[in-house]
Amino acid sequence: MRKKLLIIIPAYNEAGTIGQLLDKLEEPEIADIADVLIMNDASVDITPFIARNRGHNVVTHVFNLGYGSGLQVGYKYAMRRGYEYVIQMDADGQHDASNILKLYSELTTPDENGRCPDIVVGSRFMEGAGSFPISFVKQFAISMFRGIIRITTGQKITDPTSGLQGLNKRTVWYYSKYKHFDDKYPDANMLTQMILLGYYVKEIPAVMHDRSGGVSMHTGLLKQGIYMVRMVFSIIAVLLRVSSYGMDRESVNEYERIEEINNTKNRQTV
Numbered sequence: 001m002r003k004k005l006l007i008i009i010p011a012y013n014e015a016g017t018i019g020q021l022l023d024k025l026e027e028p029e030i031a032d033i034a035d036v037l038i039m040n041d042a043s044v045d046i047t048p049f050i051a052r053n054r055g056h057n058v059v060t061h062v063f064n065l066g067y068g069s070g071l072q073v074g075y076k077y078a079m080r081r082g083y084e085y086v087i088q089m090d091a092d093g094q095h096d097a098s099n100i101l102k103l104y105s106e107l108t109t110p111d112e113n114g115r116c117p118d119i120v121v122g123s124r125f126m127e128g129a130g131s132f133p134i135s136f137v138k139q140f141a142i143s144m145f146r147g148i149i150r151i152t153t154g155q156k157i158t159d160p161t162s163g164l165q166g167l168n169k170r171t172v173w174y175y176s177k178y179k180h181f182d183d184k185y186p187d188a189n190m191l192t193q194m195i196l197l198g199y200y201v202k203e204i205p206a207v208m209h210d211r212s213g214g215v216s217m218h219t220g221l222l223k224q225g226i227y228m229v230r231m232v233f234s235i236i237a238v239l240l241r242v243s244s245y246g247m248d249r250e251s252v253n254e255y256e257r258i259e260e261i262n263n264t265k266n267r268q269t270v
Contacts, residue, residue, distance in 0.1 A: 130207040145231065
């Protein structure tokens with residue numbers, strides 16, 4: 001039976017951790033409902049060979065293009081192959097595989113109004129989440145982004161920098177389009193954008209761990225500082241584009257029009 005869920009894992013030189021993660025994702029409770037795609041961002045170690053030798057699909061960038069670029073290629077892959085849902089997680093061991101079923105359940109369960117979330121964020125800071133150590137600089141950044149999102153959208157997001165997220169097809173379609181997704185650091189800026197555009201964003205507590213291998217893309221004060229400055233300017237750009245100029249709103253409705261056309265064709269075929 002064709003699977004509806006694709007797990008996208010961006011990876012850059014994660015040979016020391018990718019095998020342990022795949023061990024967990026190959027357990028029947030996950031493997032029976034989800035395919036795995038490794039987005040290899042030009043690793044120079046054996047990361048892609050480990051994944052490919054275990055039967056998983058691997059897409060490789062010839063050059064290192066960054067975290068966001070890898071995710072967007074994964075979204076395009078998901079759309080072309082007809083997946084209904086995507087869960088994105090890191091390859092470094094921080095995101096516990098036990099979160100997969102919880103995220104998928106939330107994505108597919110309607111709320112009291114009969115609506116399913118477009119985006120489900122796995123949060124490190126909600127009640128029920130596992131304890132997760134974090135540096136003062138990162139705490140400051142997260143608090144700042146929380147405040148910005150709350151002020152600009154009215155919605156409380158406890159973990160605006162979480163890379164553990166579940167997305168429905170409507171969101172994946174939008175993210176797969178040119179200029180709709182940050183190809184470097186898609187974090188608080190993308191959540192701000194999607195909330196302003198009317199997407200239903202929900203958080204659930206998630207279990208996360210210290211990075212078990214490799215090197216974080218935010219290692220060092222300089223990189224963290226560049227990240228924070230870039231993120232602030234990116235959020236400002238989102239606010240100008242969506243709130244001030246009303247751009248991107250037409251694209252939101254385009255997906256519904258395409259789906260209606262496809263549904264009409266399917267009914268006529270039947």
